[in-house]
Amino acid sequence: MNSSAESPSEAIRRQYMSLKAEIERHNRLYYVEATPEISDFEYDALMRELIQLEEQYPVLRTVDSPSQRVGGAPLEGFETVLHRAPMLSIDNTYNEQELREFDERVRKGLGGEMPAYVVELKMDGVAISLRYEEGVLVRAATRGDGLRGDDVTNNVRVIRAIPLRLEKGAPGALEVRGEVYMRNEDLERLNQRREEEGEEPFRNPRNTTAGTLKLLDPKVVAQRGLRFFAYDLVSGDEVILVSHRQTLENLRKWGLPVNPHFEYCTTIDTVMDACARWNARRHELGYEIDGMVIKVDSAVQRTRLGSTSKSPRWVIAYKFPAEIARTRLVGIKVQVGKSGALTPVAEMAPVKLAGTIVKRATLHNFEELSKKDLRVGDLVEVQKAGEIIPQVLRYIPEERPQDALPCPIPVACPVCQGEVRKDPDGVFIRCLNVGCPAQVKERLEHFASRRAMDIEGLGPAVITQLVDRGLVEGPADLYRLDAGTVAMLDRMAEKSASNLVAAVTQSKARPLSRVLFGLGIRHVGSHTAELLAGRYGSMEALMKAPVEELQGIYEIGPVVAASIRDFFDTPQNRELVEQFRALGLSMTEAQSAGGDGAGPMQGKTFVVTGTLVKYSRDEIHDRIKQLGGKAASSVSKKTDYVVAGESAGSKLDKARQLGVPVITEEEFEQLAGGGV
Numbered sequence: 074m075n076s077s078a079e080s081p082s083e084a085i086r087r088q089y090m091s092l093k094a095e096i097e098r099h100n101r102l103y104y105v106e107a108t109p110e111i112s113d114f115e116y117d118a119l120m121r122e123l124i125q126l127e128e129q130y131p132v133l134r135t136v137d138s139p140s141q142r143v144g145g146a147p148l149e150g151f152e153t154v155l156h157r158a159p160m161l162s163i164d165n166t167y168n169e170q171e172l173r174e175f176d177e178r179v180r181k182g183l184g185g186e187m188p189a190y191v192v193e194l195k196m197d198g199v200a201i202s203l204r205y206e207e208g209v210l211v212r213a214a215t216r217g218d219g220l221r222g223d224d225v226t227n228n229v230r231v232i233r234a235i236p237l238r239l240e241k242g243a244p245g246a247l248e249v250r251g252e253v254y255m256r257n258e259d260l261e262r263l264n265q266r267r268e269e270e271g272e273e274p275f276r277n278p279r280n281t282t283a284g285t286l287k288l289l290d291p292k293v294v295a296q297r298g299l300r301f302f303a304y305d306l307v308s309g310d311e312v313i314l315v316s317h318r319q320t321l322e323n324l325r326k327w328g329l330p331v332n333p334h335f336e337y338c339t340t341i342d343t344v345m346d347a348c349a350r351w352n353a354r355r356h357e358l359g360y361e362i363d364g365m366v367i368k369v370d371s372a373v374q375r376t377r378l379g380s381t382s383k384s385p386r387w388v389i390a391y392k393f394p395a396e397i398a399r400t401r402l403v404g405i406k407v408q409v410g411k412s413g414a415l416t417p418v419a420e421m422a423p424v425k426l427a428g429t430i431v432k433r434a435t436l437h438n439f440e441e442l443s444k445k446d447l448r449v450g451d452l453v454e455v456q457k458a459g460e461i462i463p464q465v466l467r468y469i470p471e472e473r474p475q476d477a478l479p480c481p482i483p484v485a486c487p488v489c490q491g492e493v494r495k496d497p498d499g500v501f502i503r504c505l506n507v508g509c510p511a512q513v514k515e516r517l518e519h520f521a522s523r524r525a526m527d528i529e530g531l532g533p534a535v536i537t538q539l540v541d542r543g544l545v546e547g548p549a550d551l552y553r554l555d556a557g558t559v560a561m562l563d564r565m566a567e568k569s570a571s572n573l574v575a576a577v578t579q580s581k582a583r584p585l586s587r588v589l590f591g592l593g594i595r596h597v598g599s600h601t602a603e604l605l606a607g608r609y610g611s612m613e614a615l616m617k618a619p620v621e622e623l624q625g626i627y628e629i630g631p632v633v634a635a636s637i638r639d640f641f642d643t644p645q646n647r648e649l650v651e652q653f654r655a656l657g658l659s660m661t662e663a664q665s666a667g668g669d670g671a672g673p674m675q676g677k678t679f680v681v682t683g684t685l686v687k688y689s690r691d692e693i694h695d696r697i698k699q700l701g702g703k704a705a706s707s708v709s710k711k712t713d714y715v716v717a718g719e720s721a722g723s724k725l726d727k728a729r730q731l732g733v734p735v736i737t738e739e740e741f742e743q744l745a746g747g748g749v
């Protein structure tokens with residue numbers, strides 16, 4: 074495959090250049106113009122094509138190639154770099170009065186001349202300085218102490234919103250500043266994955282962005298979906314800009330994303346009006362802002378105003394008041410998680426906060442609860458400033474009722490009364506009884522959940538009854554239930570009982586990846602489970618894998634590898650797998666690269682649309698993957714087949730338009746060589 078000696082023909086070179094230009098154009102359409110023309114899937118296909126060409130002809134690859142955005146080798150640490158011009162901070166104001174005083178100072182500084190302002194959103198992210206030479210990104214640095222920052226170039230290169238090469242017409246050398254940030258939905262997606270893998274979720278986008286930029290492995294950074302907006306030009310060869318508006322317009326022209334919500338204001342009253350309007354609308358943006366930044370527009374006026382040692386006199390931040398609501402703490406419930414951790418949860422009288430109704434908030438652990446000294450009956454303050462997850466800040470001492478009750482630190486499990494112990498090197502108190510009904514229920518819920526074994530009808534209400542009546546002690550018992558027993562549960566008719574038993578039986582055929590995820594092995598989320606299943610193909614092979622081998626799998630690190638080994642070295646877990654086998658669970662998966670199970674759908678991409686008769690969406694996707702194929706969500710030229718069910722709509726139209734073969738469910742089964 075690798076033929077580094079081969080040099081590309083002129084035609085290949087041209088093909089490569091045009092592919093590269095096309096990818097750059099789509100990046101720009103997406104991040105700068107906000108008018109994308111293709112789906113993520115189609116973008117990925119172009120990218121794969123580019124990478125293939127580069128692998129074949131390494132001479133083609135340059136530092137500004139879009140392929141460099143997947144991340145290079147991990148670093149040992151970050152170098153410190155001296156900023157060419159210090160990254161000053163800006164003064165803050167917190168109310169109208171202080172904003173008026175700023176305007177007065179500016180007018181006085183200008184000898185009575187009237188300034189005009191540009192009002193921008195104050196992005197709640199991390200400031201970054203970018204240096205371009207000959208139009209190519211050569212360095213990115215964090216603010217640090219303002220004079221020196223960390224060289225984070227390798228991490229910044231993987232942020233797709235940041236151009237690796239500027240558009241034609243950009244100055245030869247350029248230093249630009251702006252904010253790296255994360256959209257709320259991207260943080261939610263990341264947290265979902267972390268929770269699945271048994272890791273603590275991140276609290277807010279700003280801290281996550283800061284932490285991500287300091288990661289040593291750019292490949293991990295690339296997966297986090299960081300974004301960028303430019304808001305300042307420090308220096309540029311041969312550029313003389315007369316106003317900030319013009320600067321923003323040029324930054325955009327040169328290919329840098331600029332936040333579109335800036336406003337030009339000629340009086341301080343309109344500035345204040347813009348601040349108030351954005352304070353009210355901040356939750357519509359999809360990313361966090363913590364205020365507004367007000368900047369004098371004219372370059373000449375800026376020079377005349379100058380700077381103090383700390384900050385320029387032509388700019389000020391107006392910080393939004395933190396969003397805090399007061400409500401009554403009506404209870405503190407102790408939850409027992411699937412690995413036994415006891416978590417105190419605040420239950421509050423419902424209150425509106427930052428666009429949603431809040432009535433529960435995790436108090437994380439008992440150390441935090443003791444520090445806050447919260448008692449049932451307290452009036453408390455809840456905050457969501459920059460936090461997606463609500464947080465109880467404090468109680469109001471003057472409002473504490475005399476009979477307010479503290480929540481005692483548990484000396485036994487609140488559910489099974491069993492022994493508890495604090496993690497030796499952590500903050501969690503855990504119930505040590507693996508047979509604790511609360512833990513058993515949590516584990517069963519996870520096992521039956523949609524992304525694991527997907528057992529329809531087996532929700533929390535049924536699980537609670539099964540466990541409380543002593544009918545089920547672990548997942549293997551589910552496969553021993555008969556319809557007669559299930560029918561005796563509350564709110565269970567004969568029909569629903571036999572449906573449930575059928576759903577349980579059907580789940581025996583689920584692929585290995587789902588069983589692995591369902592087992593709730595620490596650090597093994599659905600993604601890791603798929604990697605393992607694809608690599609080993611069967612539970613048997615995986616159980617034998619030495620820890621060094623597991624660690625050698627791409628994306629699996631030492632902690633995850635150790636946790637997997639540990640799980641399978643525990644006799645009870647081996648026993649559980651043995652029972653699964655005896656009960657007829659298949660626990661196999663088509664092997665991907667490295668395996669010998671090239672299925673009939675190897676390398677083919679499928680898009681499923683409309684309602685199918687025999688399969689649920691998840692089932693057919695699993696089947697495609699099992700047979701070596703790929704399931705995608707949108708139709709493009711790269712799609713090999715579209716499987717169309719009842720009332721298929723736009724995807725079917727698109728397939729016809731592009732001439733992609735459309736097949737029925739029956740034809741799919743023929744391809745697959747039989748049913749599920």
Ligand code: IVH
Nearest residue numbers: 161163193194195196199200252304366385
């Ligand atoms: S201008 C010399 N504009 O706020 C002026 N800063 O508290 C440089 N920030 O460190 C800053 N959005 O990280 C500017 N539209 C915006 C901003 C912004 C967010 C951050 C920036 C700065 C901090 C100051």
